[in-house]
Amino acid sequence: MAEQSAALDADERGARRLTAPRFLVDENLSVRLPEVAHKRGFEATHVIHLGLREWEDWSILEVVQKDGWVLVTNNAVEFRSRYRAIEIHPGVIFLLPSVRSEQQLLLFAAALDDVAINSDLMNQALDIALSEGGKIVVRRYALP
Numbered sequence: 001m002a003e004q005s006a007a008l009d010a011d012e013r014g015a016r017r018l019t020a021p022r023f024l025v026d027e028n029l030s031v032r033l034p035e036v037a038h039k040r041g042f043e044a045t046h047v048i049h050l051g052l053r054e055w056e057d058w059s060i061l062e063v064v065q066k067d068g069w070v071l072v073t074n075n076a077v078e079f080r081s082r083y084r085a086i087e088i089h090p091g092v093i094f095l096l097p098s099v100r101s102e103q104q105l106l107l108f109a110a111a112l113d114d115v116a117i118n119s120d121l122m123n124q125a126l127d128i129a130l131s132e133g134g135k136i137v138v139r140r141y142a143l144p
Helices: 002-018 033-039 057-067 076-084 101-117
Strands: 022-025 043-046 069-073 092-096 124-130 136-142
Touching: 022 033, 022 057, 033 043, 033 101, 057 069, 057 076, 069 076, 076 092, 076 124, 092 101, 101 124, 101 136
Parallel strands: 022 043, 022 069, 069 092, 092 124
Antiparallel strands: 124 136
């Protein structure tokens, strides 16, 4: 029985990797970000559109885990530590640093470019940052 359960868990993880990621945009980012994902064929929404405005971060993570969302946030300090405590998660995207909405749109577009090349974000994070020279830098890494 335990072997069958472990096999089902492995199958579920494999199935999730074959599915296009779905993006949940945190309230500290522009409500326009989901439109960028929609134009590229991805499912996306903003926490405000789900009625989650002002929810605690741990509550947002419960929704992310339950519904298989990839969280998009600029709150890297808080969420990196929370994601380290999660054994299996659908991925997270950090848009860094805190910038105006027009720059957020550009950073998220760069994240989607990376996802288009490799859509498997299971237990991974993307840091999408602006360098001092204004160049967009993408870094993908395992988390936890």
